[in-house]
Amino acid sequence: MTGLGRAVDAALEASVVPGFSRIGLAARSRLLPEFTAGDPPAIGGKTVIITGATSGIGYAAAVALAWRGAAVHFLARDRGRAERARRDIAAASGSTRVSYGLADMEDLDSVRDFARRFSAEHDRLDVLIHNAGAIHPQYRADEAGTELTVLGQVVAPFLLTRLLLPALADAAPSRMITVSSGGMYTQRLDPATLQLPRSRYQGVTAYAKVKRAQAALSGEWARRMAGTGVAFHAMHPGWVNTAGVAAALPRFYRALRPVLLTPEQGADTIVWLATMPPQRLGSGRFWHDRRPRPEYPLPWTRGQAPGAARELWDHLDTATAAWL
Numbered sequence: 509m510t511g512l513g514r515a516v517d518a519a520l521e522a523s524v525v526p527g528f529s530r531i532g533l534a535a536r537s538r539l540l541p542e543f544t545a546g547d548p549p550a551i552g553g554k555t556v557i558i559t560g561a562t563s564g565i566g567y568a569a570a571v572a573l574a575w576r577g578a579a580v581h582f583l584a585r586d587r588g589r590a591e592r593a594r595r596d597i598a599a600a601s602g603s604t605r606v607s608y609g610l611a612d613m614e615d616l617d618s619v620r621d622f623a624r625r626f627s628a629e630h631d632r633l634d635v636l637i638h639n640a641g642a643i644h645p646q647y648r649a650d651e652a653g654t655e656l657t658v659l660g661q662v663v664a665p666f667l668l669t670r671l672l673l674p675a676l677a678d679a680a681p682s683r684m685i686t687v688s689s690g691g692m693y694t695q696r697l698d699p700a701t702l703q704l705p706r707s708r709y710q711g712v713t714a715y716a717k718v719k720r721a722q723a724a725l726s727g728e729w730a731r732r733m734a735g736t737g738v739a740f741h742a743m744h745p746g747w748v749n750t751a752g753v754a755a756a757l758p759r760f761y762r763a764l765r766p767v768l769l770t771p772e773q774g775a776d777t778i779v780w781l782a783t784m785p786p787q788r789l790g791s792g793r794f795w796h797d798r799r800p801r802p803e804y805p806l807p808w809t810r811g812q813a814p815g816a817a818r819e820l821w822d823h824l825d826t827a828t829a830a831w832l
């Protein structure tokens with residue numbers, strides 16, 4: 509990389525609005541070798557699962573991966589939206605190997621059934637992408653008292669990973685990609701306070717805590733699975749113009765709309781991580797715009813990070829055991 513590329517990338521990394529927006533991607537895609545060396549390669553013969561491909565970043569990633577030759581199987585919660593997405597992804601990518609299974613990430617029984625059906629019908633899984641996510645403005649919990657942001661974006665992805673790990677291990681070298689968010693930067697990982705009580709619930713804070721947990725768990729999976737050929741990557745997509753952002757953060761959306769990334773641009777690093785040779789990527793790192801980034805740019809958020817990740821992983825291991 510040239511000195512100019514390094515300097516511009518570092519300045520963007522230190523900034524927030526330019527770095528997370530199309531301004532940052534435009535500069536990086538001209539200057540960084542990860543972009544100038546060419547497009548992500550084809551992955552014909554590989555099978556990908558992605559959650560949340562009915563819209564936004566997940567939809568764009570599904571199109572890009574199907575176009576590059578992968579068989580794409582996505583998880584969706586609504587049959588009508590799923591069928592429309594399947595048709596649209598197939599038409600946009602020219603692929604006939606696009607399918608879906610129905611499950612709601614906020615219902616662990618349905619997540620278990622999704623994984624069982626997939627394993628019965630497919631003989632390999634090369635890439636598992638945890639993308640489904642949302643900010644919940646109001647506090648809601650399931651019957652067991654688990655708040656739905658935590659249930660759908662921490663507990664359910666953990667369960668899905670556990671259920672699909674044998675298929676990933678059989679296909680090694682294989683990988684899991686977790687779509688986190690730069691919103692996590694303000695939060696430290698504390699398993700004891702991951703779930704906000706109803707009385708102090710704020711959707712954006714709940715989301716940021718969950719996104720911190722997602723990245724930390726990705727690192728913990730990488731540590732526990734080292735040497736197996738299954739790699740774990742977490743990433744943040746930047747600020748992307750999607751229905752999810754428009755609905756959950758209307759003022760933010762109106763103010764920053766001109767510089768928001770397109771869903772295709774937001775999916776770029778997911779596609780990069782799904783397709784690049786494993787030795788280029790390692791395992792257990794946090795990515796943005798095709799480069800590993802610091803997980804704790806605000807030092808006070810680091811806390812007891814490695815120990816807290818181990819504690820959360822152990823807790824989830826116990827909490828999900830009944831669904832195996």
Ligand SMILES: NC(=O)c1ccc[n+]([C@@H]2O[C@H](COP(=O)([O-])OP(=O)(O)OC[C@H]3O[C@@H](n4cnc5c(N)ncnc54)[C@H](OP(=O)(O)O)[C@@H]3O)[C@@H](O)[C@H]2O)c1
Binds near residue numbers: 565566744
């Ligand atoms: N957009 C951004 O600026 C931004 C920034 C940082 C991180 N992210 C992350 O990127 C990911 C995708 O977000 P997006 O902006 O593309 O939002 P989006 O357009 O709202 O897409 C979210 C996807 O997740 C699915 N989903 C949500 N809850 C689900 C559940 N309980 N079960 C199954 N599927 C569910 C949605 O399905 P339905 O069609 O059924 O609703 C949809 O397909 C999320 O993890 C988000 O946190 C986005």
